[in-house]
Amino acid sequence: MTSVAPWRRPDLLLAGPAVTPDGLVPALVAVTGGKVSGVHNLSEETTFAGVPVHRLAGDEVLLPGLVDTHVHVNEPGRTHWEGFATATKAAAAGGVTTMVDMPLNSLPPTIDTASLELKRAAADGQCYVDIAFWGGAVPGNEPHRAALDGAGVRGFKCFLADSGVPEFPPLDRAGLRRAAAQIAELGSLLLVHAEDPDYLGEVAGQGGADYAAFLRSRPPRAETSAIEAVIEAARHTGVRAHILHVSSADAIELLAAARAEGLAITSETCPHYLALAAEEARDGATEFKCCPPIRERANAGRLWAGLRAGVIDYVVSDHSPCPPELKLPGTGDFAKAWGGIASLQLSLAVVWSYGRERGVQLADLARWMAAGPAELAGLACKGRVAVGCDADLVAFAPDASFLVEPAKLQHRHKLTPYAGRRLTGLVRRTWLRGREIFSSGHVAAVGPGGRLL
Numbered sequence: 001m002t003s004v005a006p007w008r009r010p011d012l013l014l015a016g017p018a019v020t021p022d023g024l025v026p027a028l029v030a031v032t033g034g035k036v037s038g039v040h041n042l043s044e045e046t047t048f049a050g051v052p053v054h055r056l057a058g059d060e061v062l063l064p065g066l067v068d069t070h071v072h073v074n075e076p077g078r079t080h081w082e083g084f085a086t087a088t089k090a091a092a093a094g095g096v097t098t099m100v101d102m103p104l105n106s107l108p109p110t111i112d113t114a115s116l117e118l119k120r121a122a123a124d125g126q127c128y129v130d131i132a133f134w135g136g137a138v139p140g141n142e143p144h145r146a147a148l149d150g151a152g153v154r155g156f157k158c159f160l161a162d163s164g165v166p167e168f169p170p171l172d173r174a175g176l177r178r179a180a181a182q183i184a185e186l187g188s189l190l191l192v193h194a195e196d197p198d199y200l201g202e203v204a205g206q207g208g209a210d211y212a213a214f215l216r217s218r219p220p221r222a223e224t225s226a227i228e229a230v231i232e233a234a235r236h237t238g239v240r241a242h243i244l245h246v247s248s249a250d251a252i253e254l255l256a257a258a259r260a261e262g263l264a265i266t267s268e269t270c271p272h273y274l275a276l277a278a279e280e281a282r283d284g285a286t287e288f289k290c291c292p293p294i295r296e297r298a299n300a301g302r303l304w305a306g307l308r309a310g311v312i313d314y315v316v317s318d319h320s321p322c323p324p325e326l327k328l329p330g331t332g333d334f335a336k337a338w339g340g341i342a343s344l345q346l347s348l349a350v351v352w353s354y355g356r357e358r359g360v361q362l363a364d365l366a367r368w369m370a371a372g373p374a375e376l377a378g379l380a381c382k383g384r385v386a387v388g389c390d391a392d393l394v395a396f397a398p399d400a401s402f403l404v405e406p407a408k409l410q411h412r413h414k415l416t417p418y419a420g421r422r423l424t425g426l427v428r429r430t431w432l433r434g435r436e437i438f439s440s441g442h443v444a445a446v447g448p449g450g451r452l453l
């Protein structure tokens with residue numbers, strides 16, 4: 001517990017149980033100039049003359065604002081899929097105060113400094129939360145990667161199989177090794193969508209509407225083979241590598257072995273792989289389609305175990321929406337429907353709802369969904385209720401439940417596999433650098449005050 005600097009009175013004082021790096025403690029959190037300036041033990045005698053104390057409601061706890069490092073905003077170029085204003089409002093409503101935008105599905109993709117500038121210009125003045133950017137590693141952009149790194153991207157994403165959009169082609173094995181060597185030299189981070197095209201098959205039967213056939217077309221071996229290739233590249237280059245959206249629990253053993261070997265490899269999974277199961281994806285229910293796919297319930301149980309054992313490091317949304325017609329509701333064709341699940345606003349409640357029955361604690365959420373992803377993206381002032389960090393805070397009611405009503409989602413498009421589900425854990429208020437940006441179901445009227453990081 002640290003004292004506030006005596007020469008400046010705080011602007012805001014929040015009292016209640018808070019999830020800090022030391023765990024869940026009764027705290028008086030002081031905010032000065034947008035930063036956490038003190039985390040005092042509530043039992044200590046601490047007074048700040050003239051500064052009103054805002055007490056959390058009896059059923060609320062204070063969480064660090066979440067850091068979601070896997071969001072496809074799609075603007076510019078596919079703004080009709082999602083955009084900075086709508087995505088960041090959804091983030092604020094979901095307790096996410098920092099997002100890192102993926103380099104693909106916007107046009108142009110973020111693969112050189114000119115496209116990064118276009119992206120930043122599109123985001124500027126529209127964001128309700130803070131935002132940073134990943135760059136892309138695609139065939140042919142080697143000459144641009146150093147400048148992109150210098151311009152502030154937090155790392156480089158690549159695919160090994162078809163990305164779903166023609167302007168962001170995959171790297172082959174030689175391209176992966178070269179990218180790993182280059183990114184290691186830059187001291188940056190390599191992010192990999194790990195599916196090996198050699199193991200991806202066709203969706204057969206029932207005009208492609210058969211979920212089981214779709215699942216068979218993207219088997220666990222496609223993921224483990226790709227992860228083996230990344231591990232090999234990391235072993236030979238020393239690159240820091242991150243495996244995106246682990247869907248198959250078969251990956252856990254590989255990731256644990258890589259860690260034991262001392263390789264700098266981290267991984268993430270997503271709320272839908274933990275909460276949803278192939279058994280509940282009806283044929284033609286393309287709102288369940290994402291790549292890699294949602295697998296069987298038993299697989300989800302093993303993912304939870306990998307997460308709780310610390311082998312899988314983070315949980316982030318992979319928010320990847322599209323206009324509902326691209327989900328092909330008429331035919332329900334899994335082969336042709338856009339793959340992506342929109343869940344930015346619901347991630348926290350989904351992970352909490354399905355995790356708490358497995359013994360997950362609020363401190364686990366803070367580590368998997370705030371402090372950990374902040375560290376991954378090199379955002380030292382984010383993701384923790386700690387002195388010196390940005391005062392990005394969430395008043396969260398862990399026992400309050402709500403029904404997912406698509407119309408209440410701030411996402412541009414409301415299609416979601418969570419529609420009609422009752423989730424536990426309600427975001428009541430969100431603060432970004434000490435400023436309230438969401439309260440009682442509404443994005444605050446203060447306007448878009450998010451920064452480009």
Ligand SMILES: [Zn+2]
Pocket residue numbers: 070072102318320
């Ligand atoms: Zn993605």
